[in-house]
Amino acid sequence: MSTIQLTSKLPNVGTTIFSVMSALANEHKAVNLGQGFPDYPMSGELIALVSEAMRNNYNQYPPMPGWMPLRESIAEKAAFLYQSNINPDTEITITPGGTYAIYSALTTILQPDDEVIVFEPGYDSYIPNIEINGAKAVTVSLVYPNYNIDWVAVKKAITPKTKAIIINSPHNPTGSVITESDIQELRKIVEGTNIFIISDEVYEHLIFDSIPHQSILRYPDLRERSFVCFSFGKTYNCTGWKMGYCIAPPELTKEFRKVHQFNAFTCHTPTQVALATFLKNKEAYLSLSSIMQEKRDHFIKFMDQTRFTLQNSSGSYFICGTYEKISDEGDKDFAIRLTKEAGVATIPVSAFYHNGKDDKVLRFCFSKKNETLEAAVEKLVNY
Numbered sequence: 001m002s003t004i005q006l007t008s009k010l011p012n013v014g015t016t017i018f019s020v021m022s023a024l025a026n027e028h029k030a031v032n033l034g035q036g037f038p039d040y041p042m043s044g045e046l047i048a049l050v051s052e053a054m055r056n057n058y059n060q061y062p063p064m065p066g067w068m069p070l071r072e073s074i075a076e077k078a079a080f081l082y083q084s085n086i087n088p089d090t091e092i093t094i095t096p097g098g099t100y101a102i103y104s105a106l107t108t109i110l111q112p113d114d115e116v117i118v119f120e121p122g123y124d125s126y127i128p129n130i131e132i133n134g135a136k137a138v139t140v141s142l143v144y145p146n147y148n149i150d151w152v153a154v155k156k157a158i159t160p161k162t163k164a165i166i167i168n169s170p171h172n173p174t175g176s177v178i179t180e181s182d183i184q185e186l187r188k189i190v191e192g193t194n195i196f197i198i199s200d201e202v203y204e205h206l207i208f209d210s211i212p213h214q215s216i217l218r219y220p221d222l223r224e225r226s227f228v229c230f231s232f233g234k235t236y237n238c239t240g241w242k243m244g245y246c247i248a249p250p251e252l253t254k255e256f257r258k259v260h261q262f263n264a265f266t267c268h269t270p271t272q273v274a275l276a277t278f279l280k281n282k283e284a285y286l287s288l289s290s291i292m293q294e295k296r297d298h299f300i301k302f303m304d305q306t307r308f309t310l311q312n313s314s315g316s317y318f319i320c321g322t323y324e325k326i327s328d329e330g331d332k333d334f335a336i337r338l339t340k341e342a343g344v345a346t347i348p349v350s351a352f353y354h355n356g357k358d359d360k361v362l363r364f365c366f367s368k369k370n371e372t373l374e375a376a377v378e379k380l381v382n383y
């Protein structure tokens with residue numbers, strides 16, 4: 001055992017709940033509705049494009065900010081979807097995943113003692129990403145059980161030290177989405193301030209019931225203070241590729257790239273070459289909403305046979321549900337027991353609160369084959 005002394009930079013952090021629950025699912029051969037990833041194959045055409053790029057010798061470093069044709073395809077897509085005019089040279093950086101883009105954006109802007117407004121429940125990387133930069137997360141609770149934003153509470157949480165607000169729509173873990181009126185409220189709050197916006201839009205294409213995605217890219221006045229983060233993994237069913245990108249105005253991108261160039265430096269070349277072509281296929285991303293909405297609806301219908309009560313989900317891979325008719329134990333204990341005894345892994349939503357607030361809610365991931373969803377529900381019916 002090593003005797004060297006190390007002072008932890010993240011003393012309150014353990015292994016992420018996603019790793020914990022996936023390991024438990026594997027150990028107990030449970031159906032894994034925990035960690036968010038699809039269990040069906042990605043596009044064969046996209047795989048073929050990567051192989052082709054490798055065979056064509058696209059195997060050396062691409063430019064630090066990313067392969068230019070890919071950045072051009074992203075700019076075209078943003079213009080098509082959000083009427084946004086983005087310069088691929090100065091405003092887009094390809095990153096190894098969406099989480100990395102968010103981490104880099106926070107590292108770009110934060111000074112010690114700055115404050116960042118974070119909504120809870122919220123994705124579990126945000127607070128450690130803030131704290132590792134010596135800054136402080138100021139949490140604002142989403143309003144249970146619809147998980148919408150209480151803008152009066154946000155206003156109260158703002159101080160002279162507020163450096164940024166992190167928004168996330170469609171929202172992980174709850175599937176709530178922000179509306180145009182949320183954008184108006186956000187606008188009122190940041191207008192005339194030096195507050196940055198970090199917008200986590202990794203589920204931009206997974207939005208249901210014909211609701212339009214309120215991308216920050218639609219709003220030039222908000223975009224000028226924003227780092228908007230995206231993920232190819234969620235869009236193309238390849239979460240293991242760890243590919244994403246960050247869109248930010250030139251002055252912000254310049255600083256973002258200073259952080260990125262001495263960390264990952266750049267991303268996997270053949271994948272970028274392939275994505276540059278594949279992104280031009282609009283159908284591949286436009287069809288996602290209806291595919292995923294069908295899965296959500298199928299899962300809701302199936303879960304009706306169980307004693308779980310599902311909440312709403314308007315987007316993302318996820319839907320939350322309470323188990324109050326089954327047990328009154330804490331959500332972590334219940335999720336562990338459900339994995340071991342029923343053979344279904346989920347994520348306890350208290351993991352998305354800094355103080356472990358427990359509303360006795362579990363997150364279910366429905367981006368699975370119908371047979372996987374059915375197998376899970378069969379196990380839950382008698383529980």
Ligand code: GLN
Nearest residue numbers: 018019034035036037172
């Ligand atoms: N984003 C995925 C989820 O919410 C997990 C990512 C991870 O495992 N770090 O489940």
